[in-house]
Amino acid sequence: MKVVYLKQNWSGYFTYPIYDEKGEFVNQEHRIPFDMTISIDDDLFIGTAIDQESKHLFDKPAEVKGFIEKNLISFTKQYPCLYFLNDQGELAIDPDKPHPEIRYTGFLNDDKNEIMGKWEIGTVPGEGDWGEFELKKV
Secondary structure (H helix, E strand, O other), X not given: OOOOOEEXXXXXXXXXXXXXXXXXXXXXXXXXXXXXEEEEEOOEEEEEEEEOOOHHHOOOOEEEEEEXXXXXXXXXXXXXXXXXXXXXXXXXXXXXXXXXXXXXXXXXXXXXXXXXXEEEEOOOOOOOEEEEEEEEEO
């Protein structure tokens, strides 16, 4: 059955690892709440995402686009511009540089109302930053 148009709201969190001042992994993670609104056309979707960590830095939300195939969901998230931790350990932006694309891959549960998976950022798979995410349909 083809879905012509369906708008959905999802809410959840993503995690990322914490590193010490030497750049070594600390056995902890940050958990950042985020919300995503998507419009589905058949198995493809586009939408926006807002997270609690970066929302005060931008005047518009991050863009998401992806697909759903059976219970697999895959999407990318693109922030409006580069954001990073500066030398003082504070979040900052560089409006002249693009933020690297973030790739999310996860699986819908049997009821199609929860997604769990992993995200990755970097140009070489397996060599960038990564974390986990969970979203529930609201």
